[in-house]
Amino acid sequence: MGAGIVEAKVNDLTFTAATVNGSGSQSANLVLTRAVFSMGIPVAPKNVFPSNIEGLPTWYHLRVSPEGYQCRQGENPDVLVALNPSTWAADLRSLQPGGAVFYEEAYSTLDARSDVEYFPVPFSKLAKSRIQSDALRKQLTNLIYVGLVAGLLEIPYAALEQGIQHQFQTKPKAWQANLDAVQVGIDYWNEHFAGRQIAHKLEAMSGKTDGLVLLDGNQAAALGCVMGGCTVAAWYPITPSSSLCENLITYSDRFRVDPETGEKRIAVVQAEDELAALGMAIGAGWAGARAMTSTSGPGISLMAEFTGLAYYVEIPVVIFDIQRAGPSTGLPTRTAQGDVAFAYSLSHGDTRHLLLLPANVEECYEMAQTAFDLADRFQTPVFVLSDLDLGMNLWMTPKLQYPQRPFDRGKVLSKEDLERSADWGRYRDVDGDGIAYRTLPGTDHPLAGYFTRGSGHDGNARYSENPEVYAGNLDRLVRKFESARKVLPAPEIDLVGSKIGVIAYGSTDHAVVEARHLLRARGMEVDYMRLRALPASPELSGFVEAHDRVYVVEQNRDGQVYDILRLEVPTDLAGRLRSIRHYDGQPIPAEAVTRPLLELEAVPV
Secondary structure (H helix, E strand, O other), rough: OOOOOOOOEEOOOEEEEEEEOOHHHHHHHHHHHHHHHHHHEEEEEEOOOOOOOOOEHHHHHEOOOOOOOOOOOOOOOOEEEOOOOOOOHHHHHHHHOEEEEEEEEOOOOOOOOOEEEEEEEEEEEEHHHHOOOOHHHHHHHHHHHHHHHHHHHOOOEEEEHHHHHHHOOOOOOHHHHHHHHHHHHHHHHHHHHOOOOEEEEEEOOOOOOOOOOEEEEEHHHHHHHHHHHOEEEOOOOOOOHHHHHHHHHHHHHOOOOOOOOEEOOOOOEOOHHHHHHHHHHHHHHOOOEEEEEOOOOHHHHHOOOOOOOOHOOOOOEEEEEEEOOOOOOOOOOOOOOOOOOHHHHHOOOOOOOOOOOOOHHHHHHHHHHHHHHHHHHHOEEEEEEEEHHHHHEEEEEEEEOOOOOOOOOOEEHHHHHHHHOOOOOOOOOOOOOOOOEEEOOOOOOOOOOOOOOOOOOOOOOOEEEOOOHHHHHHHHHHHHHHHHHHHHHHHHEEOOOOEEEEEEEEHHHHHHHHHHHHHHOOOOOEEEEEOOOOOOHHHHHHHHHOOEEOOOOOEEOOHHHHHHHHHHHHHHHHEEEEEEEOOOOOOOEEEEEEHHHHHHOOOOO
């Protein structure tokens, strides 16, 4: 059985490993990813894993493209490693015609296809005969398929070495055992399959990955917290945000320790639940610390009341929401952008929050720092909305730069400031921007103290149920919100002169970038605005006004940002907005943008 070979596509394929969760396959997949990346070839890995600890199916998709596309291409691989008997038949059906499949030779091939190349391998027997360590055999078995794929795609041994050394950089004693397992696969390829080819191959290239590294968004956000001056982090573990605070702990142990005394310069507390975590962070923010918490949708639900408290009494705090598919438990290991509308007005009553919307790893790092500045400057909760795809998958990114700008602590009065002014009130708007001045606990001046209360209060922080005072305070908070609109990260706009526009945000950006290239090949051009924050900047209305139709692309069922933007533009422009939605829990592919656009705009195929 085999497929006829045509001229090979170079550096343009998707690899999928179909395995069982808890088998140790992730290390093997990352070794393969880094080996390909070390050849100068752009990669875009996506890990699809179940929400249990062990035993259910998991898939790892590695996209390779000479253009460096970073969004998901789909679940139809060109090269498949099938090591899960429960999904074997479906995985085989998913393989692209002309593709190759490595599989356990004991699997049935009654439903064999004639348009793919088969490579049966006795993985279990090889592992028992060639891997001596009983304790490591299960994990090292996966490295065998790394060697087999390397043989098929002609990945140099030096690249495999580099991948292993990076993956196990903290465990150099494990290098040789992993290299030996890879060699088992290489030897088996040479002995049984040497000379066989498929319609895809890899070749080293230059110019596409220069200066780039592989990093995930949660790692970058954690490092951004360190660089942003975070001194208190309170959190409760929840997928997919846990690795953010775990990485923060790791980085803090290296970079936030007094070199002379060994004293830690940050407090990281694992609370009993998400509500307590936010309460701790708010308390630290009130005391003058730069404080944060990280969570996902279910945690955001629990944080509603405390978020409203921080908004109303005006305490800075940063909340990272690494979004996953909901509602309820939903799909805890799948991605989505379903928390935007909820986070935007979280809590009861009239609340409005500042949202940052990073689209890539570099922005996860930079916006983490920006969030602390904004929280201090506007004395309010600031949300950073990432998602599972951006937070937990590796992405190619430029090396992160050391920050150059000083911290913005906002309107904080010192003892000297108070001595120069005998008249001060905690919630007075003296500058017209809605932002009042504050003091920090411990300021040695008789005017520094005030009572922080979540009930009605006047400009001097005194209890009040006066209707005019209450309404005036809410109006001031709106002025503060509107002041923030002008200083939040501005959208990125790319105009090509089309009367059709697209708006997207967050990780959806990568699908739109590729979709624009594909649409151009069909003769269709679209202008593009990428939102980087809410509330939207003044440029939004101008962008909508300049186009006949504007499509808002996002990863949720209800078109949440589409609804928000219709309220943010003048009424006569709202009708120009349209909604394109993707919400199956998988990262959005370019096709989910191109297909509806071509259909809705009736572009001939």
